[in-house]
Amino acid sequence: MCSQMLINPFRKGCVIFSKGLTRRPPANSSWIRTSSHGTQSSNSHDFHEKDGYGNSRRLTIAGLGAITVAGLYYYYKKNIPTVWAHENKENEVTTTAREPGSFVEGLPIYSSDEVAKHCNESTGVWISYKSGVYDITPFIKMHPGGNKILLGAGGSVEPFWSLYAIHQQPGILALMEEYRIGNLTKGEEHLAMANMDDPYANDPRRHPVLVVRTKKPFNAETPTSLLVESFITPTDIFYVRHHFPVPDVDLSSGDYSLEVIGLDEKYSLNLNLDQLKTAYAPHSVTAALQCSGNRRSEMNRVKPTKGLEWGQGAMGNAVWKGARLRDVLLAVGITDSDENENWHVRFDGLDTDPTSAPYAISIPLTKAMDPRGDVILAYEMNGEPLTRDHGFPLRVVVPGTTGARWVKWLTRIEVSRNESDSHWQQCDYKSFNPSTDWDKVDFSTAPAIQEMPVTSVVCDPQNGEKVKLKDGKIKLRGYAWSGGGRGIVRVDVSVDLGKTWHVAELVDPVKLSKQWAWTRWQANLPVQTTGQETEVWVRAVDSGYNTQPEGMEHLWNMRGVLAVAYHKIKVSVEEN
Incomplete structure (x- = not known):
C-alpha cells in the first residue's frame, strides 16, 4: 500500500535526499539530458540548468527540507551530471500565470483513488496538491537510489507542505506546476488534510518582541x-x-x-x-x-x-x-x-x-x-x-x-x-x-565548525537610525564575544572609516580564559559633522589577539556562516 506521506531520505556519503517535487517535461515537448549547473538553499533548494538552447533556467527542488539538498546536489555533480533539458522551446507551456494547485480547465480529472494507484515505477509516481495532480516519474527513474527514494507516493503532498511550510514559496509552487497532468475530482481537494494535524500546532507561544x-x-x-x-x-x-x-x-x-x-x-x-x-x-x-x-x-x-x-x-x-x-x-x-x-x-x-x-x-x-x-x-x-x-x-x-x-x-x-x-x-x-x-x-x-571566531556588534543605535548627538558625541553600545573561552581584551570603534580608532569601555568583567560569556561595551565618540550620514565600524580583539577581518567579502561562503567581519552601520546624526 502506498503511504500518503511523501517523505524518504536516501543516504550515500553526504546524500540525504528526501523526495520532493521535481521537474516534469512540459507538455507536448521532447526532452534530452545535458549537464547541470547549480546552487543549493537551506530554505528553498535552487538549481540552475541550461535548456536546449543554452538559456539559463532556474530549477527549484522542494525537497524534504534544508537538511538534504546540499548532499544530493554534491552527489549529482560527482556521479550523475545530467538533468532534463527542453528540446522544443516553442512548445513549452507557461505555468507561472496560474495559482499553483488551482483547478485548470481542460485537463483530465483524476480521483484520489486513481492517484493512489500510481505509487511505484511500474505504475508511475503521482502526487496531488490541492486540486492538482502531478506525475514526477521522470526524476525517479534517474535517481541513483531508484525507488528507495520513496516511502510513499500516490497521495497528497500537503502533509509534507504542512511540516515544511518554509518551502511554500511562490517560485517552488509555480515550478511544481510544470509536472501538472490533471485535476483532482472536485470535492477531494481537502481530503489529504482532513485528519492531518498541523505538526506545529502544539508549538509553545512566543514573546511578540522576537x-x-x-x-x-x-x-x-x-x-x-x-x-x-x-x-x-x-x-x-x-x-x-x-x-x-x-x-x-x-x-x-x-x-x-x-x-x-x-x-x-x-x-x-x-x-x-x-x-x-x-x-x-x-x-x-x-x-x-x-x-x-x-x-x-x-x-x-x-x-x-x-x-x-x-x-x-x-x-x-x-x-x-x-x-x-x-x-x-x-x-x-x-x-x-x-x-x-x-x-x-x-x-x-x-x-x-x-x-x-x-x-x-x-x-x-x-x-x-x-x-x-x-x-x-x-x-x-x-x-x-x-x-x-x-x-x-x-x-x-x-x-x-x-x-x-x-x-x-x-x-x-x-x-x-x-x-x-x-x-x-x-x-x-x-x-x-x-x-x-x-x-x-x-x-x-572541511571540518565541522566547533569553536567560534571573535565577533562584535553595534546594537544601539541600529543601521539607518537617526541619532541625536549630545555635546557633539554619539553614544554607542554593543556586544563582543569569542569562542574557545577566549576573553575580549579590547573593542575598537571608528567613526571615520578606520582612519582613527577609539577604545571602547568594556561594561562587563572579563577573564582571559574560560570566558564563555559575552562582553558588552560602550563608547561616547565625537562626530565632526551633523545633518549627514556617519558610518560606524567596530572590531573586537580577544585574548589570543585574534581580531575581525575588515570585510565580509573576505569571509563570504556559500552557506553564510561565520559572518564575523567588522560590523558596520550607517546613521544620520544631528545635534540634540
Whole structure:
C-alpha cells in the first residue's frame, strides 16, 4: 500500500535526499539530458540548468527540507551530471500565470483513488496538491537510489507542505506546476488534510518582541537594542533556532530518559531527569550561545548565501545549570587518555524529521572530558527549568562552540571513534573559501565548525537610525564575544572609516580564559559633522589577539556562516 506521506531520505556519503517535487517535461515537448549547473538553499533548494538552447533556467527542488539538498546536489555533480533539458522551446507551456494547485480547465480529472494507484515505477509516481495532480516519474527513474527514494507516493503532498511550510514559496509552487497532468475530482481537494494535524500546532507561544525569521519551523532573533540592556538575556526573548516542530515531553508519563553509551554497550546508563539531578553534582556556567549563521544578512550584501536571514540577534547570554558531561562519561568507563584525541561524543535530540531521523551532531571527546571545558547537560536556564523552546527537559551546553553543537531535547549520548554521520555534522555547518560554490564543494574537505571566531556588534543605535548627538558625541553600545573561552581584551570603534580608532569601555568583567560569556561595551565618540550620514565600524580583539577581518567579502561562503567581519552601520546624526 502506498503511504500518503511523501517523505524518504536516501543516504550515500553526504546524500540525504528526501523526495520532493521535481521537474516534469512540459507538455507536448521532447526532452534530452545535458549537464547541470547549480546552487543549493537551506530554505528553498535552487538549481540552475541550461535548456536546449543554452538559456539559463532556474530549477527549484522542494525537497524534504534544508537538511538534504546540499548532499544530493554534491552527489549529482560527482556521479550523475545530467538533468532534463527542453528540446522544443516553442512548445513549452507557461505555468507561472496560474495559482499553483488551482483547478485548470481542460485537463483530465483524476480521483484520489486513481492517484493512489500510481505509487511505484511500474505504475508511475503521482502526487496531488490541492486540486492538482502531478506525475514526477521522470526524476525517479534517474535517481541513483531508484525507488528507495520513496516511502510513499500516490497521495497528497500537503502533509509534507504542512511540516515544511518554509518551502511554500511562490517560485517552488509555480515550478511544481510544470509536472501538472490533471485535476483532482472536485470535492477531494481537502481530503489529504482532513485528519492531518498541523505538526506545529502544539508549538509553545512566543514573546511578540522576537523578530521572526520563519514561523514553521520557528526561528526568531532578539532585537539587538534589547541585547545590551542586560548581561543575562531573559529567557523569553532569547533567540530561538529550530529545524523541526518542538517536542512536547511529559515527564510524568515516565517515557523520557537519557541513554548514555560508553566505549561499548556494556558500559551504558539509562537515566531519567531526576536520576541525573541526584546522581551528579550540579554545575552552573554563564555562557553565550550564538548561531553559526548570526549576521548572515550582512554577508548576503556581498552575494546571496543559503540560510536564514539572520541579523545580529541570533545570539544571547544565559546562566545554564546541569550535570557535568565529564562526570557522566566517567561513570560509563571513559578515562582521561591521549587516545581521547581520536574519539568523539555524539548527541541525538528528540526533534526528528518525518522519517524519525533525529537532529544529531558530535563534539570532540577532548572537549567533553576537559575539566575546564564546562560542558554540561543542562536542565535549567537563568534559574528556571528549561523552556520547551530551549530544550526542555535537557540540552547539552558546549561553551565556546557554535550553537549547532548545543543539542536540545537531548535523549542519547554515545562515545564513538567516528563523528556523527548525520547531515548536520557532515554536510552542513562548515565553511569554505569565497570561490567555492555548490557546484564544486566537497564537504569532506572541511571540518565541522566547533569553536567560534571573535565577533562584535553595534546594537544601539541600529543601521539607518537617526541619532541625536549630545555635546557633539554619539553614544554607542554593543556586544563582543569569542569562542574557545577566549576573553575580549579590547573593542575598537571608528567613526571615520578606520582612519582613527577609539577604545571602547568594556561594561562587563572579563577573564582571559574560560570566558564563555559575552562582553558588552560602550563608547561616547565625537562626530565632526551633523545633518549627514556617519558610518560606524567596530572590531573586537580577544585574548589570543585574534581580531575581525575588515570585510565580509573576505569571509563570504556559500552557506553564510561565520559572518564575523567588522560590523558596520550607517546613521544620520544631528545635534540634540
